[in-house]
Amino acid sequence: MERQSPLFTVFVYAAALLLAAIILAPVLWLFVMSISSAADLSTKPLNWWPNEIDLSRYRLLLSTIENSAGASFTASLLNSLKVAGMATLAAIAVAVPAAWAVSRTSQISWSLYAVIATYMLPPVALAVPLYMGLAYLGLLNSVFGLALVYLTILAPFTTWLLKSGFDSIPKEIESAAMIDGARLDQILRIITLPLAAPVMATSALFAFLLAWDEFFYALLFTSDLRAKTLTVAISDLAGGRVSDYGLIATAGVLAALPPVLIGLVMQRALISGLTSGGVKG
Amino acid sequence: MSALAIQNIHKRYGEVETLKGIDIDLESGEFLVLLGSSGCGKSTLLNIIAGLAEPTGGDIRIGERSILGAHPKDRDIAMVFQSYALYPNMSVARNIGFGLEMRKVPPAEREKAVKETAKLLQIENLLARKPSQLSGGQRQRVAIGRALVRNPQVFLFDEPLSNLDAKLRMEMRTELKRLHQMLKTTVVYVTHDQIEAMTLATRIAVMRDGRIEQLGTPEEIYDRPATLYVAGFVGSPPMNILDATVSKEQLLILGDDQPIDMPVHFRSVVADGQRVKVGIRPEALRVAKGGETGAQFKARIEVVELTGPELVTTARIGEQRITACLPPRSAVTAGEDRTFVVDVDVLHLFDPQSGRSLATD
Numbered sequence: 001m002e003r004q005s006p007l008f009t010v011f012v013y014a015a016a017l018l019l020a021a022i023i024l025a026p027v028l029w030l031f032v033m034s035i036s037s038a039a040d041l042s043t044k045p046l047n048w049w050p051n052e053i054d055l056s057r058y059r060l061l062l063s064t065i066e067n068s069a070g071a072s073f074t075a076s077l078l079n080s081l082k083v084a085g086m087a088t089l090a091a092i093a094v095a096v097p098a099a100w101a102v103s104r105t106s107q108i109s110w111s112l113y114a115v116i117a118t119y120m121l122p123p124v125a126l127a128v129p130l131y132m133g134l135a136y137l138g139l140l141n142s143v144f145g146l147a148l149v150y151l152t153i154l155a156p157f158t159t160w161l162l163k164s165g166f167d168s169i170p171k172e173i174e175s176a177a178m179i180d181g182a183r184l185d186q187i188l189r190i191i192t193l194p195l196a197a198p199v200m201a202t203s204a205l206f207a208f209l210l211a212w213d214e215f216f217y218a219l220l221f222t223s224d225l226r227a228k229t230l231t232v233a234i235s236d237l238a239g240g241r242v243s244d245y246g247l248i249a250t251a252g253v254l255a256a257l258p259p260v261l262i263g264l265v266m267q268r269a270l271i272s273g274l275t276s277g278g279v280k281g
Numbered sequence: 282m283s284a285l286a287i288q289n290i291h292k293r294y295g296e297v298e299t300l301k302g303i304d305i306d307l308e309s310g311e312f313l314v315l316l317g318s319s320g321c322g323k324s325t326l327l328n329i330i331a332g333l334a335e336p337t338g339g340d341i342r343i344g345e346r347s348i349l350g351a352h353p354k355d356r357d358i359a360m361v362f363q364s365y366a367l368y369p370n371m372s373v374a375r376n377i378g379f380g381l382e383m384r385k386v387p388p389a390e391r392e393k394a395v396k397e398t399a400k401l402l403q404i405e406n407l408l409a410r411k412p413s414q415l416s417g418g419q420r421q422r423v424a425i426g427r428a429l430v431r432n433p434q435v436f437l438f439d440e441p442l443s444n445l446d447a448k449l450r451m452e453m454r455t456e457l458k459r460l461h462q463m464l465k466t467t468v469v470y471v472t473h474d475q476i477e478a479m480t481l482a483t484r485i486a487v488m489r490d491g492r493i494e495q496l497g498t499p500e501e502i503y504d505r506p507a508t509l510y511v512a513g514f515v516g517s518p519p520m521n522i523l524d525a526t527v528s529k530e531q532l533l534i535l536g537d538d539q540p541i542d543m544p545v546h547f548r549s550v551v552a553d554g555q556r557v558k559v560g561i562r563p564e565a566l567r568v569a570k571g572g573e574t575g576a577q578f579k580a581r582i583e584v585v586e587l588t589g590p591e592l593v594t595t596a597r598i599g600e601q602r603i604t605a606c607l608p609p610r611s612a613v614t615a616g617e618d619r620t621f622v623v624d625v626d627v628l629h630l631f632d633p634q635s636g637r638s639l640a641t642d
């Protein structure tokens with residue numbers, strides 16, 4: 001619309017600001033909590049902004065002194081990175097050929113629906129068989145075991161996303177390459193995968209986030225620093241007799257940082273991935 | 282020796298038979314157009330020649346060799362797709378040279394070939410660009426260049442001009458004709474546009490429901506359509522088809538009381554009282570000024586449309602509509618009764634049941 005009344009413009013901006021506030025307010029409050037002293041957090045009425053900025057909890061959580069709260073937090077941070085990273089890489093490796101095959105062969109698209117159907121099962125339904133399976137393989141309380149479990153969640157999800165990505169790349173481009181003399185691996189490597197790069201980046205990011213935020217399986221299948229992930233570590237902080245809400249908030253802020261950083265780095269690819277379908281021949 | 286032989290090709294998808302036995306023999310340097318409306322099987326046939334689909338039965342030979350089962354890259358063909366199918370992530374130069382690159386042609390030689398092709402198509406200044414930076418017509422040239430550079434035995438075109446606007450389509454049509462005259466390559470070209478077919482082809486195969494309705498030169502297709510379908514498909518506006526009965530070696534058009542003469546060569550094939558369909562090209566009709574010879578009949582003019590070069594006039598004989606393409610300055614107005622005249626020799630007669638032409642050659 002070229003002509004808009006000033007009132008309408010005000011309304012549009014107000015709506016945008018409201019949305020931003022709703023999304024950002026919890027994050028902001030988390031940050032304020034993490035830098036407030038315990039006294040500020042427990043006064044009535046609440047101090048919305050701390051009297052003095054207290055960064056001691058960041059020091060505590062990031063310290064590397066053995067057997068400290070910091071050591072266990074950084075260990076779980078590392079575990080989370082390992083588990084989410086491995087599961088994401090494996091999921092993409094599995095999903096790319098699967099998604100391409102399903103996208104190019106409509107006769108087997110039912111198989112993807114079958115896989116997606118299992119995805120609808122609540123995690124609790126699978127918890128016991130997965131536990132027994134991992135125990136049998138000796139993979140309980142192991143980052144590899146947890147990554148394997150996450151792979152079962154991520155692979156269908158990434159296959160689904162990648163399939164729609166491949167769908168938007170015209171089949172004729174591959175036919176043309178075939179007539180031009182490219183082998184299957186060359187078609188994928190030189191043409192299809194570069195065109196699918198944005199959607200692959202998007203899938204990888206969402207897969208990483210999904211694995212990063214997972215709590216239920218991590219709680220069940222890990223027991224100590226060797227494999228415990230961030231989400232479990234944070235819940236441990238809340239599990240003591242005295243809960244330091246500031247500490248939990250600090251852990252939350254630190255836990256949010258890696259995905260945010262990855263998101264920022266991949267921002268360009270991410271945006272073009274979310275608006276994919278713009279592939280023109 | 283035929284350059285491309287299509288022998289009794291069948292294609293069946295489950296219960297549906299899309300190609301019901303196609304036979305075409307192409308001489309080297311021929312420009313064959315597969316013409317038909319969507320769903321007639323023309324693209325399926327092209328894909329079978331390209332190797333993108335396999336036939337259920339029949340054989341395809343290029344030169345002396347059967348190419349069934351051969352990989353598309355080993356068939357010595359090149360194809361231009363409707364959607365251009367350029368590689369969006371590569372420069373124009375690499376797009377054109379990709380086939381050579383895959384065939385391990387040395388870079389220097391490749392570059393030379395790409396340059397020559399680009400020069401031929403007047404896209405030398407675009408070689409460094411990506412397909413997304415090109416206009417539709419430029420993309421089409423690149424797609425043609427990609428096919429030309431490999432110098433294959435047979436070129437396949439799948440509705441290459443249908444994504445272009447009308448003006449550009451005409452330009453590219455002339456361009457394609459120029460290229461074919463210059464390079465004398467064998468071409469199979471799929472289209473639903475009868476003007477493209479008429480202008481480009483050395484032979485046209487009009488297809489319908491998986492069969493070839495008529496195979497012939499553009500002149501044969503236009504002047505001697507074998508069936509009502511071909512008569513109605515080729516020509517714009519299409520041929521007028523009127524119901525008539527044979528009466529004493531003359532034709533009585535339904536709704537008109539004045540019988541008209543019948544072409545001599547039809548007299549032996551029709552019986553008195555037989556119902557026939559009479560085909561008259563709109564451009565064969567004239568307004569009678571008096572003193573003409575030929576078939577004459579009265580019609581009431583309903584609509585007059587000036588397109589510029591001609592006056593498209595729709596008139597009615599009883600319940601039957603008839604379209605005539607008249608000279609632009611013809612003095613006709615809607616609502617009046619006029620006598621139209623047509624040379625008896627250019628009348629077509631069809632059997633109303635089978636739809637086949639009654640002409641005997």
